[in-house]
Amino acid sequence: xxRIHFTAADFARVRFAPRxxxxxxxxxxxxTAFRRDDQLLFGRWRQRLLRSLPASTEPLGDLVPAGAAPAxxxxxxxxxxxxxxxxxxxxxxLIRSEIERxxxxxxxxxxxxxxxxxxxxxxxxxxxxxxxxxxxETVLRPVWPVVQxxxxxxxxxxxxxxxxxxxxxxxxxxxxxxRLRGDVWEIEAPGAREVRLGGRGLLLLPxxxxxxxxxxxxxxxxPLGLTYxxxxxxxxxxxxxxxAADADGALAGVLGRTRTDVLLTLAREHTTGGLARRLGVSxxxxxxxxxxxxxxxxxxxxxxxxxxxxxRTALGSLLVGRFHG
Numbered sequence: 001x002x003r004i005h006f007t008a009a010d011f012a013r014v015r016f017a018p019r020x021x022x023x024x025x026x027x028x029x030x031x032t033a034f035r036r037d038d039q040l041l042f043g044r045w046r047q048r049l050l051r052s053l054p055a056s057t058e059p060l061g062d063l064v065p066a067g068a069a070p071a072x073x074x075x076x077x078x079x080x081x082x083x084x085x086x087x088x089x090x091x092x093x094l095i096r097s098e099i100e101r102x103x104x105x106x107x108x109x110x111x112x113x114x115x116x117x118x119x120x121x122x123x124x125x126x127x128x129x130x131x132x133x134x135x136x137e138t139v140l141r142p143v144w145p146v147v148q149x150x151x152x153x154x155x156x157x158x159x160x161x162x163x164x165x166x167x168x169x170x171x172x173x174x175x176x177x178x179r180l181r182g183d184v185w186e187i188e189a190p191g192a193r194e195v196r197l198g199g200r201g202l203l204l205l206p207x208x209x210x211x212x213x214x215x216x217x218x219x220x221x222x223p224l225g226l227t228y229x230x231x232x233x234x235x236x237x238x239x240x241x242x243x244a245a246d247a248d249g250a251l252a253g254v255l256g257r258t259r260t261d262v263l264l265t266l267a268r269e270h271t272t273g274g275l276a277r278r279l280g281v282s283x284x285x286x287x288x289x290x291x292x293x294x295x296x297x298x299x300x301x302x303x304x305x306x307x308x309x310x311x312r313t314a315l316g317s318l319l320v321g322r323f324h325g
Contacts, residue, residue: 002187002216004224005196011183013201013223014167016158019078020151021205022136022144023087024217024227027073028210029139030060034067038211040255040296041319045235052138059131062114065106070098074217076205076225080136084129092120094220143236147208150231154206174204175214175228189213197224206230234319255293262289263320266299266312275310 033046063070072090077083099118103110117124140147161170168180179186195216201223207215208231217225255263261279270278276286290310293299298316302309312320 001191002189002193002195002214004185004187004202004226005194006183006185006202007197007199009199010197010201011167013199014171015201015203015223016155017076017078017151017203017205018155020147020208021076021078021083022080022140023073023075023077023083023132024205024225025147025207025209026132026136026140027069028207028215028227030064030135032209032211035212038296040259040292040298041234044256049139054134054138057131057135057138059113059127060135062111063102063128065103065108068102070095070102071218072098074219074225076203076217076219080133084132087132088125088129091220095120146236150208151206154230158204187214195224200224202226204228208232208236232318258285259289259293262286262293263298263312263316266293266310266316267320269309269311271307271309 029049032042033049035042063073072087072094075083075086077086096118099114103114113124113127117128158170158174161173165173171185172178172180175187177188190213193216203219203223203225205225205227207227207229210227210229211233212229214229215227217227219225258279258281262275265275265278272283272287272290275290276283279286290299290301293316294301294310297313298319299310299312
């Protein structure tokens with residue numbers, strides 16, 4: 001569990017990021033890309049993303065040798081240029097200590113350019129800048145207008161919650177399962193971590209490429225940054241798809257063609273046999289695809305006498321709606 005201790009001054013210094021943070025959203029996207037859960041929803045998106053990355057982004061992988069990223073990559077700046085400048089201006093001692101931390105006990109040899117970065121080489125910093133810029137343009141630029149729209153909606157939701165119910169209720173409403181006990185905000189998470197703000201305040205940032213627990217970042221000379229999952233919990237699709245055929249194709253890119261057809265068909269209730277006849281597949285094939293969609297929470301299955309009835313869930317309808325707009 002994460003326990004964040006507030007003072008009265010900290011409650012007065014809770015801020016919501018006014019715009020999405022390009023590099024923090026990129027960090028979240030990469031974290032999701034390298035997870036192995038939720039394969040039905042994210043598997044094809046992960047494959048496409050990793051195949052699309054140019055070779056110039058490979059240094060970013062060198063910075064995360066064991067799954068833990070160095071803290072100097074946690075940047076909450078609201079524009080890409082500001083964020084890239086912030087990474088480039090990171091204190092040399094922070095870069096050295098974080099490289100030593102992420103490579104501590106790592107069995108693989110340290111890449112030569114990482115040694116140069118540790119020594120403070122300006123060329124190594126420029127390598128990071130190019131890699132982050134290219135990664136953003138490849139991974140996030142196509143969906144950035146969607147991220148901006150989602151952020152504005154989340155910003156408005158939070159502002160209304162604060163105005164109507166106060167900051168305490170607004171905090172606990174951000175992440176399901178969190179509690180405010182006196183001046184301590186408790187967040188369910190593996191392990192135990194105590195964070196005392198001590199008057200520096202808290203900066204809240206939603207991310208739309210991450211579905212795990214909230215992420216904490218100690219921002220140098222600033223507040224504690226807390227990135228929390230928001231949005232639909234699904235791979236984002238660019239706005240402006242060219243009609244239903246394009247939308248169906250995009251959805252098929254996430255689920256596969258047959259499972260997309262199953263999900264679209266189950267806007268109305270069908271038996272396994274009826275679903276099989278509708279799609280022109282065997283009962284066994286229809287049942288197998290229904291089982292996969294049910295495991296992902298996209299459909300429900302109930303028994304009615306000797307029949308088995310399938311229907312799309314609210315999450316399944318949300319996924320369809322996200323691609324059909």
